Amino acid sequence: MNTLIHVRSPSPDDLNAIVAINRKSLPENYPVSYFIDLIRTWKTTSCVAEYDGKVVGYVILRLEADKSHFFRNEKYSRGHIISVAVLERARRLGIGSKMMVDVIDKTRKVGGIKSIELEVRESNVGAIQMYINFGFIKSKLLQKYYADGEAAVLMRLDL
Numbered sequence: 001m002n003t004l005i006h007v008r009s010p011s012p013d014d015l016n017a018i019v020a021i022n023r024k025s026l027p028e029n030y031p032v033s034y035f036i037d038l039i040r041t042w043k044t045t046s047c048v049a050e051y052d053g054k055v056v057g058y059v060i061l062r063l064e065a066d067k068s069h070f071f072r073n074e075k076y077s078r079g080h081i082i083s084v085a086v087l088e089r090a091r092r093l094g095i096g097s098k099m100m101v102d103v104i105d106k107t108r109k110v111g112g113i114k115s116i117e118l119e120v121r122e123s124n125v126g127a128i129q130m131y132i133n134f135g136f137i138k139s140k141l142l143q144k145y146y147a148d149g150e151a152a153v154l155m156r157l158d159l
């Protein structure tokens with residue numbers, strides 16, 4: 001089954017697929033211009049997954065500097081997973097996990113990155129379980145984080 005799954009870096013040609021997967025899978029829908037910028041800037045730490053030749057999932061991971069050191073020109077110290085999704089018809093086939101392996105591996109190789117963080121809805125038990133499987137821990141509850149009032153769990157993986 002896994003031979004049908006191919007994980008690779010995103011290209012500008014993947015924009016429409018990524019936006020469509022985002023719209024179908026998550027209430028957090030970013031503007032197309034934001035995705036264009038993310039794909040261009042963070043292609044080396046992000047990925048898409050093809051299943052049977054079609055793009056069915058993506059992970060966008062941005063590198064960030066520690067805010068307290070921002071004005072001292074600190075290099076990136078943290079990865080931040082901005083968005084993750086797999087089309088419903090392709091879930092529970094290991095695609096999300098394969099993409100997580102890819103972005104964690106690429107972030108480790110950057111050097112100097114101490115952790116990867118992400119926010120996830122408190123009710124999203126499936127995604128939370130996937131992150132726990134990779135060693136992420138729940139580090140904080142962010143009350144009313146989402147537009148509809150739901151809390152986010154801030155999760156962190158120390159590299």
Ligand SMILES: CC(C)(COP(=O)(O)OP(=O)(O)OC[C@H]1O[C@@H](n2cnc3c(N)ncnc32)[C@H](O)[C@@H]1OP(=O)(O)O)[C@@H](O)C(=O)NCCC(=O)NCCS
Nearest residue numbers: 025084085086091092093094095096097120126127129130
């Ligand atoms: C979260 C998501 C990306 C997982 O993608 P996926 O390709 O289905 O993930 P995998 O098949 O690799 O699953 C890995 C593990 O995560 C856990 N998991 C994933 N979905 C789950 C669910 N619905 N319920 C319980 N556990 C789940 C399981 O431990 C699973 O392993 P298993 O199938 O051997 O039991 C996918 O469900 C999705 O796109 N959801 C909608 C968008 C979303 O919630 N994104 C995350 C926002 S922070």
